[in-house]
Amino acid sequence: MSALLEVTEVHAGYGDVKIVHGISLQVAPSEIVTIIGPNGAGKSTLLKAIFGTLRPTRGSVVLDGADVTGWPAHRMVQAGAAFVPQTNNVFPSLSIKENLEMGAFRRASGVAQRMEELLAQFPDLARRPGELASRLSGGQRQALAMCRALMLDPRLLLVDEPTAALSPVMREQLFAQIEAIRDSGVAILMVEQNAREALAISDRGYVLVNGQVAVEDSGRALLDNPDVGRMFLGRMDPDVTGDTGDTGGTEDVETTPAEPDEGTR
Ligand SMILES: Nc1ncnc2c1ncn2[C@@H]1O[C@H](COP(=O)(O)OP(=O)(O)OP(=O)(O)O)[C@@H](O)[C@H]1O
Numbered sequence: 001m002s003a004l005l006e007v008t009e010v011h012a013g014y015g016d017v018k019i020v021h022g023i024s025l026q027v028a029p030s031e032i033v034t035i036i037g038p039n040g041a042g043k044s045t046l047l048k049a050i051f052g053t054l055r056p057t058r059g060s061v062v063l064d065g066a067d068v069t070g071w072p073a074h075r076m077v078q079a080g081a082a083f084v085p086q087t088n089n090v091f092p093s094l095s096i097k098e099n100l101e102m103g104a105f106r107r108a109s110g111v112a113q114r115m116e117e118l119l120a121q122f123p124d125l126a127r128r129p130g131e132l133a134s135r136l137s138g139g140q141r142q143a144l145a146m147c148r149a150l151m152l153d154p155r156l157l158l159v160d161e162p163t164a165a166l167s168p169v170m171r172e173q174l175f176a177q178i179e180a181i182r183d184s185g186v187a188i189l190m191v192e193q194n195a196r197e198a199l200a201i202s203d204r205g206y207v208l209v210n211g212q213v214a215v216e217d218s219g220r221a222l223l224d225n226p227d228v229g230r231m232f233l234g235r236m237d238p239d240v241t242g243d244t245g246d247t248g249g250t251e252d253v254e255t256t257p258a259e260p261d262e263g264t265r
C-alpha cells in the first residue's frame with residue numbers, strides 16, 4: 001500500500017502532560033479509516049497532532065510524500081488535508097452558501113463550480129442555500145461542515161466524531177455521505193464513538209487505548225473481533241459474533257452478550 005498519510009511514532013500532549021505515546025498509522029488514497037477507543041484515549045489529540053493544531057513532540061507525519069510534521073493547519077490545508085472538528089465546525093450566523101464560500105477562501109477560482117458539485121452530493125443543503133447554519137438539524141450541520149472542508153479539494157479529510165448526538169436515521173445518512181465522499185476520491189480518517197456503524201463502512205480501523213494503538217485491523221475483522229465487540233460495540237449480535245466462521249483463532253470466544261447497548265458512550 002502506498003500511503004497518502006503516514007504517521008510514524010507520533011507523540012503529543014499538552015504542556016507536560018503526555019497523551020499520545022508513539023502512534024503509527026497509515027491511510028491509503030480513497031480509504032476510510034476509523035479510530036475508535038474509550039473517552040480520553042487521545043483520539044482527538046491525535047487528529048490535532050496530525051493536522052497541526054497541536055505540534056507533535058516526536059515522530060513524523062508524511063502527507064502525499066511530503067514531511068508535514070508540525071506544519072500549522074493552514075499549510076496542511078495547502079498540502080491537501082482538511083479537518084472537521086467535532087464542534088464549532090460551521091459559522092452559525094452565516095448561510096449554507098456563505099459557509100461554503102468561507103471554506104473556499106483560499107481558492108483562486110472555480111468556487112461556484114465546486115459548490116455546485118458538492119451540493120449535488122448533499123440535496124438537503126442544495127434545497128435551501130440561503131438558510132442559516134444555525135437553523136439546520138445536527139446531521140445537516142455536520143454535512144455542511146464536511147462540505148465546507150471539501151471546498152478546497154482535499155485528498156484527505158480528518159473528521160472528529162461526525163455522528164455524535166445524531167439519531168440512528170441521521171447517522172445512517174451521514175455515514176452514507178461519508179462513503180460518497182470517499183467514492184469521489186477523498187481519503188477519510190475519522191474518529192467515531194458509533195463504532196459498529198463506522199467500522200461497517202471502513203476499510204481499516206485502529207483501536208486507541210491510553211494514547212497507544214491497541215489493535216489495528218480491517219473494519220470487518222474489528223467488527224468480528226470478540227474483544228473489540230465486548231469493549232466498543234455494545235451487545236453482540238449473531239451478525240458480529242462470527243457468522244463468517246472466521247473469527248481468527250481458538251481462544252475463548254465470548255458467547256454471552258456482555259454489554260448493554262449504551263456501552264459505547
Ligand atoms: N486542551 C487541552 N489541554 C489539556 N488537556 C487536554 C486538552 N484537550 C484534551 N486534554 C486531555 O487529553 C486527554 C485526551 O483527550 P482527547 O480529547 O484526545 O480524548 P478523546 O479520545 O478524543 O476522548 P473523547 O472520546 O471523550 O472525545 C484527556 O485526558 C483530556 O482531558
Ligand SMILES: [Mg+2]
Nearest residue numbers: 043044045160
Ligand atoms: Mg475526542
